[in-house]
Amino acid sequence: MENQMENQEFLADKIRTQEYQLNMGPQHPATHGVMRMILQLDGEEIKNVEPVLGYIHRSIEKMCEKSSYKQIIHLTDRLDYLSSHMNNEAVTLLVENALGIEVNDRIKIIRTIIAELTRMASHQLWWGVMGMDTGALTTFMYAFRDRELINEIMEETCGARLTMNYNIIGGLRYDIHDNFVKRVKEFIVHFKEKLPEYDNLLSNNVIFRKRTEGVGIMTKEQVIAYGMNGPTARASGFECDIRKKLPYSAYGMVDFEEVLRTEGDAFARYKVRIDEMWQSMNIIEQLIDKIPEDDFRMKTKPIIKLPKGDFLQRVETARGDFGVYAMSDGGKNPTRFKFRSPSFANLHGLNKMSENTKIGDLVVNFSTIDVVVPDIDR
Amino acid sequence: MKKEELQSLLESWSLDLTFIEGETQFLEVEVPAEKLSELSLKLKEESDTAFDYLFALTGVDYGKDLGVVYHIESTTHNHMIVLKVKTSDRENPNFDSVNDIWPAAYFNESEAYDFFGIKFNNHPHLTRIFMDEDWKGWPMRKDYTDEFNMLTR
Amino acid sequence: MILELLNQFMPAEVAFYVELVIIAVVYLGVFALLGLFLVWMERRVAGFFQLRLGPNRRGPSGLFQTVADALKLVSKELTATEGRDKFLHGIAPYFVIVAALMALSLIPFSAELQAFDINLGVFFVTAVTSIEVVGIFLAGWASNNKYSLIGGMRSGIQMISYELSIGMTIVTMTVLAGTIQLSEIVEMQRGGWFIWTGHIPAFIGFMVFMIAGTAESNRTPFDLVEAESELGAGFHSEYSGMGFAYFFLAEFVNMFIISAMAVTLFFGGWLLPFEIGADIPFVGAIIFVVKTLSVVFLMMWFRWTFPRLRIDQLLTLEWKYLIPISMVNIVVMAILVWLGLTF
Numbered sequence: 070m071e072n073q074m075e076n077q078e079f080l081a082d083k084i085r086t087q088e089y090q091l092n093m094g095p096q097h098p099a100t101h102g103v104m105r106m107i108l109q110l111d112g113e114e115i116k117n118v119e120p121v122l123g124y125i126h127r128s129i130e131k132m133c134e135k136s137s138y139k140q141i142i143h144l145t146d147r148l149d150y151l152s153s154h155m156n157n158e159a160v161t162l163l164v165e166n167a168l169g170i171e172v173n174d175r176i177k178i179i180r181t182i183i184a185e186l187t188r189m190a191s192h193q194l195w196w197g198v199m200g201m202d203t204g205a206l207t208t209f210m211y212a213f214r215d216r217e218l219i220n221e222i223m224e225e226t227c228g229a230r231l232t233m234n235y236n237i238i239g240g241l242r243y244d245i246h247d248n249f250v251k252r253v254k255e256f257i258v259h260f261k262e263k264l265p266e267y268d269n270l271l272s273n274n275v276i277f278r279k280r281t282e283g284v285g286i287m288t289k290e291q292v293i294a295y296g297m298n299g300p301t302a303r304a305s306g307f308e309c310d311i312r313k314k315l316p317y318s319a320y321g322m323v324d325f326e327e328v329l330r331t332e333g334d335a336f337a338r339y340k341v342r343i344d345e346m347w348q349s350m351n352i353i354e355q356l357i358d359k360i361p362e363d364d365f366r367m368k369t370k371p372i373i374k375l376p377k378g379d380f381l382q383r384v385e386t387a388r389g390d391f392g393v394y395a396m397s398d399g400g401k402n403p404t405r406f407k408f409r410s411p412s413f414a415n416l417h418g419l420n421k422m423s424e425n426t427k428i429g430d431l432v433v434n435f436s437t438i439d440v441v442v443p444d445i446d447r
Numbered sequence: 448m449k450k451e452e453l454q455s456l457l458e459s460w461s462l463d464l465t466f467i468e469g470e471t472q473f474l475e476v477e478v479p480a481e482k483l484s485e486l487s488l489k490l491k492e493e494s495d496t497a498f499d500y501l502f503a504l505t506g507v508d509y510g511k512d513l514g515v516v517y518h519i520e521s522t523t524h525n526h527m528i529v530l531k532v533k534t535s536d537r538e539n540p541n542f543d544s545v546n547d548i549w550p551a552a553y554f555n556e557s558e559a560y561d562f563f564g565i566k567f568n569n570h571p572h573l574t575r576i577f578m579d580e581d582w583k584g585w586p587m588r589k590d591y592t593d594e595f596n597m598l599t600r
Numbered sequence: 601m602i603l604e605l606l607n608q609f610m611p612a613e614v615a616f617y618v619e620l621v622i623i624a625v626v627y628l629g630v631f632a633l634l635g636l637f638l639v640w641m642e643r644r645v646a647g648f649f650q651l652r653l654g655p656n657r658r659g660p661s662g663l664f665q666t667v668a669d670a671l672k673l674v675s676k677e678l679t680a681t682e683g684r685d686k687f688l689h690g691i692a693p694y695f696v697i698v699a700a701l702m703a704l705s706l707i708p709f710s711a712e713l714q715a716f717d718i719n720l721g722v723f724f725v726t727a728v729t730s731i732e733v734v735g736i737f738l739a740g741w742a743s744n745n746k747y748s749l750i751g752g753m754r755s756g757i758q759m760i761s762y763e764l765s766i767g768m769t770i771v772t773m774t775v776l777a778g779t780i781q782l783s784e785i786v787e788m789q790r791g792g793w794f795i796w797t798g799h800i801p802a803f804i805g806f807m808v809f810m811i812a813g814t815a816e817s818n819r820t821p822f823d824l825v826e827a828e829s830e831l832g833a834g835f836h837s838e839y840s841g842m843g844f845a846y847f848f849l850a851e852f853v854n855m856f857i858i859s860a861m862a863v864t865l866f867f868g869g870w871l872l873p874f875e876i877g878a879d880i881p882f883v884g885a886i887i888f889v890v891k892t893l894s895v896v897f898l899m900m901w902f903r904w905t906f907p908r909l910r911i912d913q914l915l916t917l918e919w920k921y922l923i924p925i926s927m928v929n930i931v932v933m934a935i936l937v938w939l940g941l942t943f
Contacts, residue, residue, distance in 0.1 A: 207904045
């Protein structure tokens with residue numbers, strides 16, 4: 070026994086160990102875009118994660134200061150491109166609320182349905198990528214099969230598949246297509262069959278469970294302190310769904326549950342998003358038969374000027390609590406236009422989550438906080 | 448807590464606060480820079496206010512002044528307050544960091560530093576988070592000129 | 601057979617060496633074709649699992665696509681990092697490819713078609729395949745890239761650990777067979793495949809063998825060595841052109857070798873049940889290849905379905921589950937053989 074102790078001390082003297090740095094990114098399969106993380110590693114164990122941002126910084130906030138409010142809507146598409154509709158909606162709602170424009174129920178309901186479809190498309194893509202990050206490559210194709218149907222609905226409705234630009238101030242750019250209701254209903258029937266398949270493929274896979282359960286645990290207090298939001302925060306039991314907290318558009322008219330879990334680990338974050346897809350279908354089902362006949366666009370002034378003052382509008386995008394903060398001096402351009410992006414806030418928790426975990430866990434954590442890099446860099 | 452109640456509570460703390468009048472969405476408070484960390488700590492610790500969620504931290508260039516706007520929310524009471532600090536010092540703008548009160552400020556303060564050159568005292572790691580380390584000037588300031596900007600009118 | 605043919609028109613000694621050269625050339629050809637075929641098969645299987653077609657333009661069902669890809673790889677420029685260990689970086693692929701090639705020479709395709717049938721067969725295969733880890737480790741070490749290094753370190757841990765389970769499973773089966781010569785192991789199964797005659801321990805052995813074999817050939821769910829979402833490409837990040845192609849081909853050939861060993865040890869090699877077609881010449885080789893490709897298909901099925909394990913889970917699985925199970929399995933098998941409880 071004593072001999073062994075001596076031996077170990079001898080070895081510790083002879084063998085020098087040290088922490089080392091690893092650059093993950095800017096080009097790396099797990100960073101989902103152009104982002105770099107400087108990892109401080111001890112063998113496989115992560116000691117510190119420092120994100121290096123700005124590889125796709127396009128100074129959208131600065132551009133907004135020189136653009137009119139109508140133009141700003143189209144810039145927001147390029148923030149979180151997977152929830153482009155909700156981003157558009159945030160700006161339109163901000164301007165409408167500031168000007169006191171009350172849109173009719175038809176517009177509200179259509180906006181909500183499209184927003185929920187976008188949320189589902191975003192979560193589907195995330196599900197596929199999550200599988201890829203853990204090594205199951207097939208999920209990506211399955212997710213894209215179902216996502217394609219949503220994209221087709223979007224294409225038919227407004228001509229674009231991803232960055233739709235469907236919202237304008239005071240309404241919608243076009244009326245919905247005649248097939249819209251029929252195709253959305255078809256999609257819901259199709260997806261209700263496929264979503265349990267997702268669950269069987271990944272959620273019930275023992276390796277996947279082992280990889281995610283108990284990994285990257287965040288408590289509710291930590292989540293609040295780090296300013297995290299969206300499904301990532303709801304997995305730790307933080308009630309932060311803006312759709313419930315400050316209902317906008319048609320969310321006040323529907324009855325749905327805010328998906329909450331208390332474990333706070335990667336599997337909870339995964340499961341929250343899966344359950345949110347069920348809730349999205351629930352919302353759409355409640356609204357799809359209730360679209361009233363009405364105008365799809367309200368009358369607005371040709372040049373939109375916001376009154377002097379500060380305005381804040383929050384919406385729930387697929388990633389979380391997206392805030393648009395505008396400072397206006399009464400002119401047609403804002404003096405300051407700030408996007409409070411949910412991905413940027415969520416990224417902040419990554420270091421805490423990944424403390425003393427393995428490289429494989431970092432990839433899982435990064436995947437489950439579901440950031441979109443253009444949303445971080447803006 | 449309602450806007451008015453919050454205002455009367457904050458007035459009782461006597462911290463030289465200026466309340467912005469008019470039809471504002473939330474209670475907007477202008478704080479002297481040196482009172483910022485004291486007020487922040489109090490807002491977070493007092494059980495009546497319990498502002499524990501830093502929603503957004505925005506650097507602003509008002510033209511003459513530089514400032515920071517804090518949107519702070521309470522997860523227990525579901526109310527929001529807007530704090531504003533300003534300084535007329537454009538050479539070396541300087542505020543206290545709120546990173547130790549709301550860790551969420553960590554990246555956001557770096558962002559404000561990167562775009563406006565606003566320094567935050569006691570911030571553990573203030574870097575140019577988006578721009579290059581050797582970038583000259585503060586790009587989001589109103590007086591920043593960029594000869595390559597195609598949007599200038 | 602070839603030896604007799606050659607002896608007719610050249611002296612015996614020369615004929616011996618000429619025969620060796622001919623066999624080597626044939627096996628190199630088989631190796632290359634096998635690699636290309638398996639890559640094609642993987643892509644088609646992946647397409648099948650992923651609701652898409654896979655390669656389908658070049659040749660029948662895209663069969664020549666991999667040939668075109670191989671030609672592309674051959675014609676590519678060789679790039680490498682600065683500050684690499686040139687010598688080690690250069691020879692690393694050859695360790696891998698030579699190990700795979702040597703192991704392939706022992707595979708008994710049929711009673712007649714086996715290049716090298718020594719009485720130490722099974723152990724020779726395990727010994728030779730374990731050389732491969734040296735190549736991967738060297739590649740990771742010499743590349744002067746941290747991703748490669750992590751990949752190389754992981755391969756060291758992983759392959760050496762799983763070598764143990766494979767070895768023990770093979771021991772279990774040799775207890776049943778009573779011989780370690782590959783052709784004799786197959787001949788022993790004339791009365792019934794070992795997975796049937798050895799029933800419970802053989803079945804457990806097969807499962808352990810497949811898990812460890814998948815890990816040994818670095819495939820999902822054990823592809824931590826490459827782990828593309830974590831390490832980019834792992835140990836072969838810094839290889840291009842033929843260097844990369846060697847690793848790539850060796851991976852697929854290793855998969856074939858593991859499957860072929862599984863077929864030899866558990867599924868009666870070139871034999872069909874009840875001696876069906878036993879007297880038709882060369883049908884054995886076809887049966888063997890079909891059986892092996894079925895096992896290969898199983899491994900591809902794993903790859904396109906399962907997520908990847910984490911490094912500590914990988915070691916837990918091996919040291920806490922597979923090794924104790926296979927140790928107990930040897931004892932159980934020995935007792936069954938001793939009591940004559942096998943079929």
